[in-house]
Amino acid sequence: MNLDNSGLHNLIATKLDEVGQMYTQKRRELVDALSQAGPCTLPELLEFSDGIAQSSAYRNLTVLEEMGVVRRLVHHGEYGRWELSEELTGHHHHHLVCNSCDVVIDVELQTHIEHLMDEEFERAAKGSKFAVDRHNIDIVGTCANCQETTQA
Amino acid sequence: MNLDNSGLHNLIATKLDEVGQMYTQKRRELVDALSQAGPCTLPELLEFSDGIAQSSAYRNLTVLEEMGVVRRLVHHGEYGRWELSEELTGHHHHHLVCNSCDVVIDVELQTHIEHLMDEEFERAAKGSKFAVDRHNIDIVGTCANCQETTQA
DNA sequence: TACCATAATGAGAATGATTCTTAATCGTGT
DNA sequence: ACACGATTAAGAATCATTCTCATTATGGTA
Known part of the structure; x- marks a missing residue:
């Protein structure tokens, strides 16, 4: 390669x-x-x-x-x-995390959603006087492989 | 207590x-x-x-x-x-995570944002044929205590 | 109340991912 | 070629977590 x-x-x-x-x-x-x-x-x-x-x-x-x-x-x-x-x-991205095999796959979200989230995270953090640096999002579920496997 | x-x-x-x-x-x-x-x-x-x-x-x-x-x-x-x-x-919630002292604080986000996020996560996962179960969000930064400490 | 079967507890040993130590090796500049 | 500092690798050490097992507590039953 x-x-x-x-x-x-x-x-x-x-x-x-x-x-x-x-x-x-x-x-x-x-x-x-x-x-x-x-x-x-x-x-x-x-x-x-x-x-x-x-x-x-x-x-x-x-x-x-x-x-x-x-x-x-x-x-x-x-x-x-x-x-x-x-x-x-x-590339700002987040992760699909399979709770069956633990594989992690990158995903990108739409920019306007990222903006909305950033604003909301700031708002949510303000109550605790917490200074926001970044955010990590894990979308947890079952990957394509593991879906097949459990069907067999 | x-x-x-x-x-x-x-x-x-x-x-x-x-x-x-x-x-x-x-x-x-x-x-x-x-x-x-x-x-x-x-x-x-x-x-x-x-x-x-x-x-x-x-x-x-x-x-x-x-x-x-x-x-x-x-x-x-x-x-x-x-x-x-x-x-x-x-209570569906997420976490403020301090990258200085590792403390974790619960936060709740507004419902309509949660809805928007869920839709977007589904959309993003579809490309990988990934079945979404739930999501975890970490808002990472510096907690109020650690902000004070570093100023002193 | 006494007995039994089953579950919970705690002390310490075991596990295993990660980090540390150290001696040998490599790279870079002179 | 030399010397110095950085890198490598083998194995020892660390330490959060899990496991083992002997002891203790619990709940049901008569």
């Missing part, structure tokens, strides 16, 4: 360079996997990447998270999940 | 009785704590409750979760959090 992630990679390389971090092959592989596959667990990332050690994967993801390159998601499955940061991809 | 949770307790007692589970004093204490304090971590629950063992707290919460009495939340803090289920309280 040939990915053209050169734009993405250049962006990240610059970002890491600014703070004296290296954008190594292993780190590129993690980013490639995430850009292909969407939110991934660590075992999934280990499959994609070629022979990276578990501890290195965790460490690199932590570094990349601190740099704002990736974001860690936490749901009910046994593993955490990682995705490219919105800051990097430029 | 005198709570009148008799209605709540009766409801739960009936629910548990139907499946041959006991609604013990320890379980009542957990429910009382949750009904007072909102989403709680396990250490918080251990403080509220009077001398319940850690392992018993976990086991009881799991049982109560299976009965649909409580729900487990998972965020980025070190501990999971537990709250009374919406099915039980009858």
Whole structure:
């Protein structure tokens, strides 16, 4: 599979360079996997990447998270999940979360709904003097695969 | 503090009785704590409750979760959090999540916004043939306490 | 009230995802 | 080629959560 992630990679390389971090092959592989596959667990990332050690994967993801390159998601499955940061991809999105197999799928909502929600979230937070930063929405249910499986 | 949770307790007692589970004093204490304090971590629950063992707290919460009495939340803090289920309280709500101290505060949104969101979530899920069950919204930012603290 | 069967409790061991430690290796600039 | 700092990987350590099991409490029954 040939990915053209050169734009993405250049962006990240610059970002890491600014703070004296290296954008190594292993780190590129993690980013490639995430850009292909969407939110991934660590075992999934280990499959994609070629022979990276578990501890290195965790460490690199932590570094990349601190740099704002990736974001860690936490749901009910046994593993955490990682995705490219919105800051990097430029796509604000939310998640379909299957409560049968724990898979996570990206979705985008219509802009005018996002605006309405932002306004309402601000209003709702005001009562608690809570300063809103961002919002995460999980649409929970059953993915297409699991619907088929349970019918069989 | 005198709570009148008799209605709540009766409801739960009936629910548990139907499946041959006991609604013990320890379980009542957990429910009382949750009904007072909102989403709680396990250490918080251990403080509220009077001398319940850690392992018993976990086991009881799991049982109560299976009965649909409580729900487990998972965020980025070190501990999971537990709250009374919406099915039980009858209040659909979402969460303000402080990314500084990890506290979780309940909020309710306006009904017409909930309707708009539900429609949009259905629409967004359709593309992935995803069957929507419910939605969770986290409004992430800084709670009032942490805003004060950082100013000092 | 005494007895029995079943469920709940608590102490501690086990589990397992994630983080930490450390020695070896790699990259980059000189 | 050298030296320095960053990265890697293997395995140990951490720690929230789950499991085990012996003890205790509960509810039903006669």
